[in-house]
Every structure is written in structure tokens, then in C-alpha cells.
Amino acid sequence: MSSIAVIQRTFAVLEAVAASGSASAKEVAHRLEIPLPSVYRLLQELVEHGYLVHLKEQRCFELGPKCFDLGLSFRQRLVAPSAIRQATDELHRQVQAASYFAVYRGSDIVLTHLSDCTAHPRLRPLRFGFHEAAHATAFGKILLAGMPAEQRDSYLAARGMPVLTPHTMTNRHQLDAQLHAVAVRGVAWEHEEFLPQKTCAAVPVRNGSGIQVGAMAVSMPSQEAAGREREIEAVLREYAGRCSRYLRSGHPVTAA
Template sequence: MNETGLAAGETPGAQTLRRGLAILKLLARSQPDGMRISDIGRRLSLSKATAVRLTQTLVDERFVVHDAASRCYRLGPETFAVGLAAEPSYTLQRLAMVSLRALALETGDWVFFSVVQGFEAICLSRETGDVPIPPDALRVGDRHPLGVGAGGLAILAALPEEEAEAALRANGPFIDKHYPKSPVSVIRPLLRETRERGFAVIPGIVVPHYWALGVPLLRKDGRPVAAIVLVTSEARLHPMRRAVLGERMVRVSRDVMSRAEQEGSV
């Protein structure tokens, strides 16, 4: 984020709003520990004065709270209220939560849940496993293009071929630039394998020595609306366990969607 320059066509007011929202997004990814003002400024490339001014405004409006003991800022009650207003959009994640936690406890691996938004997938939850997780693993609120990661790949494979191709064309330049270990040239063969297998397997491409499995959650019409992802170390995911876990995750996804349909949530 540029401290001084405005984006083309952007007004000072829009820039201020964008910076304030960036602070909220950053704090959402640092829950529950929160962040100090120096870290907020450094992560967003803001001067200390600008970071203090924007963060204090969010405190005044109760979107952020300040812990005097730790000197950290965290999300406040108004952020929670806004989240509750948007809750219907996250009903599926709520329905899946018990199953995701059970899967993480049963396997000892990390389990993530992402929903589809356009040609992107957004991580809504992650359940703790026993194995160490890499520091650059998905956090709640992170988004990535369809095709990247096991969840994005599982969702992409469940789309009609023409739509999947449109997603790759739209996302391709961004993927090739920002995900050099998983460019479109690598995604295409993985996409074919995912369609044949019924679930996605990412063999240590995104994060070395960590593998991931992904399954889509499908509506009755076959439309993917979300994905469940399991991440573990390469040593724990031998072929037999890979197949067993893939089938287990498919059953979980079907069970979640069955309950969602009964509630009229999808």
C-alpha cells in the first residue's frame, strides 16, 4: 500500500476508506492476538502517524479495541455486529463446522473450509491438527484464484469445462505472476487428474513437503459452492491413506450439503 500516491482515479476520501478497510482485514487475520500499531504501519506501508490516526478512528467507532496491557489492537464489537448481519452468507460454514472439527481430530491434520466468490475461493475457517503448519498456510479471510491450492482446484474441476477455462483465462496472468510454483501450465494437468479422481491432490507444490487434498461441496445441480481442504506433511500422506482420506472427505461434503438442503440454506 502506497503511503503518499493515489491510485488512478482515486480520491483522498476513497484512499482513506481503503486504508481503514485494510487495517480491519489485517486485524481479522491476526485474531485473537491482535497487532501493535508499529506492526500495522509496517505491514501496510503506512507512516506511524497515519496508522495511529486511522486505527484510532476505528477505535472511536468501536470497530477496533485497544488492549492497554499488550498495546495490541483487535477487532471490536461493531465488527462482530457487521459479521452477524452477513451471517446468512456463512450458514454453510456453520453447518460444516462440527464435521470439520471432527475430521481434524480424527486425522490429526489441518482442515480448511473455503467458499466460492466469483473466480476466487475465500477461506472461512481452519481447524487445528497435530502436525506443524507452515507459517504461510491459509488464514481465515485469505482469498486465492480458483485453480490455486487444493480447494481452488477442487472447485475449478467441478465447474463446467467452458466456465473452468474462462476462470483460467481470467486468473491466468495473476496466477503466473503471484504463484510461480503453481502456474496455469501446472494447474491444467492437475485439473484433469482431479476430474478423473473425484478429489484434488496438491503434491507439495504450493508449500514444499506439505500435501493437500480438496473436495468440492456441490448443490443438487452439481454447482460447487465451497470446498473442504486437508493439509498434512508429505510423510503422512502415503497413497493408501490419501485414497481413504479423499473418500472420507467426499462423504463429509455430501453430508454437509444434505443438511444444508434440508435447512434450505443452498
């Protein structure tokens, strides 16, 4: 693990401030065990570049505008293209359930759009950004199933399979078997494995080369899902198909 010391320290300081929300130079120096003058140098540097601000009244440092800008750039880069957001929104309206779109990013899984409303709220822990509980969500399973075996191994090894509900799958062999079935059927269901009383379904989205690049999903209270499985799968496939066709052609697809 190489590391240019200054950079190492600079980010350590930045992250220390981010973690505290607000920290004085002394606190940072103490927490990181870096001599005070060095901490001041680095803090000043970070302030100069706009990553921190120095609130003199309160004698403390906090995150600066550049941090927000980075977050925005990140979001703008990753957010699903508008044709796909639109498809997700329509799926939401048609199924009357919160809808999601997620993709691969390097070796991560990122939720790049979600559509919900007060009547059909999203599953609270799910939000735009990185998704860490792939073993327990429908779109996570779809995307895990689409990974090369070794990437899946390292993905799960890095994150483990935390228990989220009594139904969460925690046995790797059992998960592998289900992922195989998911890959064959082209649809993943998840019943109360992520949140109690909630059910999710997901299907793959492919790019122009037929490579699986993402997943479309819906979530709803389990009782609302009962008996609607065939209908939900059909609608999911319809909208995922629109997304795949969009990715192939570059033009929004409005109807079947």
C-alpha cells in the same frame, strides 16, 4: 474508473493509517500529497465515525473500533454454517489431519473454516479468509476446476502463479491439464507444491442443484500421506457428501 474524490481520499487516508499502524496527520498528508487541512478534515471525519481514534498523548491516529466491527461482520457472514464446521472438525479427528472448508465468493476463493490441533497443525499460511494461491493447493485446484473457463482465466491472470516450492506448478497448460483430470476424478492432490514436506487432498462440495459451491480438504506431512491415499479419498468423500446433503436439505447429517 469513476471515483468520487472525497471518498477516494477518505479511503486513502484510512488505508494509509492502517498500513502504518499508527500515523500523524502530517505523515498522512505527506505520504498522500494531500494538503494538510484536508487531511485533518478527513481524519476528523473518520474519527467521528469510529473508523479511527485520535491518540492525543502520542499525537497520532490509529484504527478504531468500527474497523474491528467490520472485520467481525465479515467473518460472521462468511464463516461456514455450524453443520459444516462440525463435519470439518470430525473429518479432522477421523483422518488425524488438519481439515479445511472453502467456498466461492463472487470471483474469489474463501477459506471459511479450518480445524486443527497442536498434533495436526494447519499449514501456517492458510487461515480464515481469502485464499490467493489456488494453483498450489488441493482445495484451490478443486475450486479452479469448478469455475467457468473465463472466470478461471481472469482469476489466474489477476494473481499469477507464484512459485512457492520447487514443485509448484507454474505452467498454465500443465495446470489446465491437471484441472481437467481433477474435474474428471472429483479429487485433487497436491504434493509439496504449496509447502515443502506437506501433502493435501481435496474433494468438491455441491449444493442442492448439484452446482459445485465449495471444497473440503485435508493437509498432512507427506510421509504420513504415503500409502493412505485411498483411505483419505474415501473419508474426504464421506464428509464432503455430508456437507452436500446438508446444503441440499438444510438439516445436519450425522451418519452415512
